[in-house]
Amino acid sequence: xxxxxxxxxxxxxxxxxxxxxxxxxxxxxxxxxxxxxxxxxxxxxxxxxxxxxxxxxxxxxxxxxxxxxxxxxxxxxxxxxxxxxxxxxxxxxxxxxxxxxxxxxxxxxxxxxx
Amino acid sequence: xxxxxxxxxxxxxxxxxxxxxxxxxxxxxxxxxxxxxxxxxxxxxxxxxxxxxxxxxxxxxxxxxxxxxxxxxxxxxxxxxxxxxxxxxxxxxxxxxxxxxxxxxxxxxxxxxxxx
Numbered sequence: 001x002x003x004x005x006x007x008x009x010x011x012x013x014x015x016x017x018x019x020x021x022x023x024x025x026x027x028x029x030x031x032x033x034x035x036x037x038x039x040x041x042x043x044x045x046x047x048x049x050x051x052x053x054x055x056x057x058x059x060x061x062x063x064x065x066x067x068x069x070x071x072x073x074x075x076x077x078x079x080x081x082x083x084x085x086x087x088x089x090x091x092x093x094x095x096x097x098x099x100x101x102x103x104x105x106x107x108x109x110x111x112x113x114x
Numbered sequence: 115x116x117x118x119x120x121x122x123x124x125x126x127x128x129x130x131x132x133x134x135x136x137x138x139x140x141x142x143x144x145x146x147x148x149x150x151x152x153x154x155x156x157x158x159x160x161x162x163x164x165x166x167x168x169x170x171x172x173x174x175x176x177x178x179x180x181x182x183x184x185x186x187x188x189x190x191x192x193x194x195x196x197x198x199x200x201x202x203x204x205x206x207x208x209x210x211x212x213x214x215x216x217x218x219x220x221x222x223x224x225x226x227x228x229x230x
Contacts, residue, residue, distance in 0.1 A: 004156075037221075043203060045157070045221035091156050100147065100209070101170060102219070104156030 002027040002094050006105035013082045014113050020067075021077045021108050023092030031097035034068065034075045039107070040088040048090070051075065079110075087112045118143075118208050118222035119188075126228045133193040133200070135225045139208030146189040147219060148174075148181060151203040163189060196229045203227075 004025045013019035025034065036048040051059045051068050058066050063083075067076045079086055092105040119138040127133050139146050144165050149157040159173040163183040174181065178196075183189040193200055203226045207219040 042223070043226075044223050045205060045207075047218065047220070050218070093156075099170075100145065100162050100217070100219075101159035101173065102147075102149070102157065104149075104158070106154075106156050 002029070002032075002096065002103040004092050004094050004103050004105040006092055006108050008108045009106075010109040010111070012111045012113055013079075015082055015084060017082055018078060018080045019082055019110065021079075021090050021092075021110065023075045023077070023105055025073050025075060025092070025094050025103075027073075027094060027096070029096040033095045033097065034066075035093040035095070035102070036064070036066070036075075036077045037091045037093060037104075038086075038088045039091060040085075045091075049077065082112045084112050084114060086110060118206055118220050120204075120206050120222035120225050122225060123223060124226050124228070126230060127196050128230050129197055130195050133196050133227055133229075135191040135193075135204050135206075135227070136188045137191070137206030137208075137222060138188040139206075140210075140220055143208035143210050143220075145209045145211065146183050147207040147209075148189075148191050149205045149207065151205060151224070153202075157205060160191075193227075196227075198229050201227055201229045 032053045034051045038046045049061045063080045089107045091107045093102045146163045148160040151157045161174045161181045162170040178194045180192045203224045205224045206222045209219045
């Protein structure tokens with residue numbers, strides 16, 4: 001089984017600044033994937049970034065990057081140059097390589113202030 | 115290429131009625147997943163289906179809930195004799211395969227079920 005923990009229920013950041021969302025996970029799998037999903041008020045789930053656990057290099061997608069610490073089982077999301085459109089719930093998730101179900105954290109609500 | 119479609123977007127039922135939630139996967143996707151999101155919580159896996167087969171239903175309650183993905187048509191999540199505790203957002207996701215880059219799951223907009 002896998003568990004995903006997000007210890008920050010809510011965070012705020014000023015527009016154009018940088019914010020880091022925390023996520024820790026626990027898994028007995030050797031091969032797995034980690035994800036960050038964004039859920040704006042529309043409730044649509046949008047994939048932000050994905051990391052393969054066997055890759056040491058941290059994934060990056062434009063203003064979004066992760067800090068993947070495999071030994072510590074930590075997978076934080078850094079958002080640079082925050083924009084008002086980044087306001088949303090952010091969910092961290094894990095998935096074993098050979099299984100298709102996601103395990104989601106409880107989410108962090110991010111407010112970007114003008 | 116249209117994304118994952120779910121309908122209805124909002125569904126209101128009285129206790130004891132049946133709820134049917136539909137999911138049309140992205141074109142070319144044959145793997146469908148259903149998740150439930152209770153208020154203020156993350157998504158919880160319910161069931162994974164391939165065409166005409168249930169692959170993993172470990173997250174689905176044993177009673178009142180069923181799911182299907184027929185050869186033709188959308189996947190259906192069916193909840194019989196709904197209770198207030200079934201009120202939640204139900205998300206469907208689909209993927210092209212289960213390996214490599216094609217295993218990325220794309221989510222639909224969800225169906226918000228309210229049981230009165």
